[in-house]
Amino acid sequence: MFQRLFLTYLLLVITTVALVGLLIYQRAADVFFDLVREVAAAIGFVVLAAIGAAYLLARAITRPLVELREGARKLAEGDLGHKIRVGGGSEHIELAETFNTMSDRLAATFRLLEHDREQLRAILSGMAEGVIAIDAQRRVLFANERAGQLLEFDASKAVNQPLSDVTRLTAFREVVGKGLEASEPYREELELSGPSPRYLSVYVSRFPGHGMPGAVIVIDDMTDVRQAERMRQDFVANASHELKTPLAVIKSSVEALLDGAADDPEERGNFLNQIDRESERLSALIKDMLSLSKIESGALRLEPRAVPLGKAISDCMERHHPRADAKTLTLVEKPPTDVPADVPVWADPDALRQVMDNLVDNAIKYTPNGGRITVRWGATSDTVSFEVEDTGIGIPESDVNRVFERFYRVDKARGREQGSTGLGLSIVKHLVQAMRGQVRVHSKLGKGTTFRVTLPRAGTA
Helix, strand or coil: CHHHHHHHHHHHHHHHHHHHHHHHHHCHHHCCHHHHHHHHHHHHHHHHHHHHHHHHHHHHHHHHHHHHHHHHHHHHCCCCCCCCCCCCCHHHHHHHHHHHHHHHHHHHHHHHHHHHHHHHHHHHHCCCCEEEEEECCCEEEEECHHHHHHHCCCHHHCCCCEHHHHCCCHHHHHHHHHHHHCCCCEEEEEEECCCCCEEEEEEEEECCCCCCCEEEEEEEECHHHHHHHHHHHHHHHHHHHHHHHHHHHHHHHHHHHHCCHHHCHHHHHHHHHHHHHHHHHHHHHHHHHHHHHHHHHCCCCCCCEEEEHHHHHHHHHHHHHHHHHHCCCEEEEECCCCCCCCCEEEECHHHHHHHHHHHHHHHHHCCCCCCEEEEEEEECCCEEEEEEEECCCCCCHHHHHHCCCCCCCCCHHHHHHCCCCCCHHHHHHHHHHHCCCEEEEEEECCCEEEEEEEEEECCCC
8 A cells, every 4th residue: 555655646746847848848949957966956855855755754644544443454354352552633543442342242242242151051051951063974073971871972073074983873873864865853762782782862863954954863771761661661560460369369369269279178268278279379479569659759758866786687587587486487686895885876767668678578587497697797887787687599690680679589480389479579679778778689599598678877867
């Protein structure tokens, strides 16, 4: 800009001087030569002065414009805090102030956009669902940590990577392809096989409009939901089967009595004993099912307090002595030697009683005649624990981790013969967990089984 103005002024001066010189030259014959020399000197001086004036004038005009250009360049490079300060005329100053106002507004807008962007990123990162955004070429624009967990990839390294490189799950990529081709949002559930099958619900929605091709993908883990549905179905099927068996025995016994067995005292006694036994079994099953339902639904309100553990165990052993004596079983209590026998446990008394009764009852059922059942207990500074050990038939290693499942029996036929409902250990697990404790089992087939329950110690809960 400066060079163009300077050359323009210089060209005007030279042109003017050349015209004057041409006129003088044409009349040089009529003028004295010394006058010509004086005029030539004056013209040279004027030319030099004109050049200096042209330089200064061009510089004064272009300096504010140069400063405005540099300021605009810094704004374009992202330096929104830069302020343009120029001299010159009012037009230059007003233009600079306009640039500065525009810079402030742009800075405020960018700060707001960055705040919204970080807020959106924080929301998406904290979602329980996985979220992935892709462009038209299926490159990842965004992926939250949950998506990386569900699809087993590093979310921090996924941006700008092709989706096919991010995850190797062919079924997932096929669902994304269907979603990109669909005119409406597309949803499909995937079952991922493996040691622990997983179920993922994939929702694909293309970006609205034509200005931003691509799609957002939402992945939801449905594994717990499907497992809960399967457990509910299994529970209904097992409950129906368990209820049907005693009802069938009761019904057949009643039919036999109605058909004439009632007239025979011996036969009548046998059928009535069957009805009584199956009625008790049916009553126990319904009671256990109601208890388990209350525990799992949260309807059971526990009221924990300090309970002397030694007394609770002695009372439990006393309740079960008649049944143990009938099988010639030996019940043994082993109080601790390093802490008081009545060390207090923080538990609901009724729930603690039910846990102990179920464990001791279970040991009596599965310990052969002449066996031994030992209950020992102890404490640490924070917890109290007790063990129920028997010399019974034991549990195969493959079944140990399943004994707390509802209706699960290692030997179903023998379990029913013993009057087991298949819910006792499941009730134990849920009650112990509700009291902020844990239960473990250790068993050797043919050697016996030990259940260990750990609960908070009173005063530390």
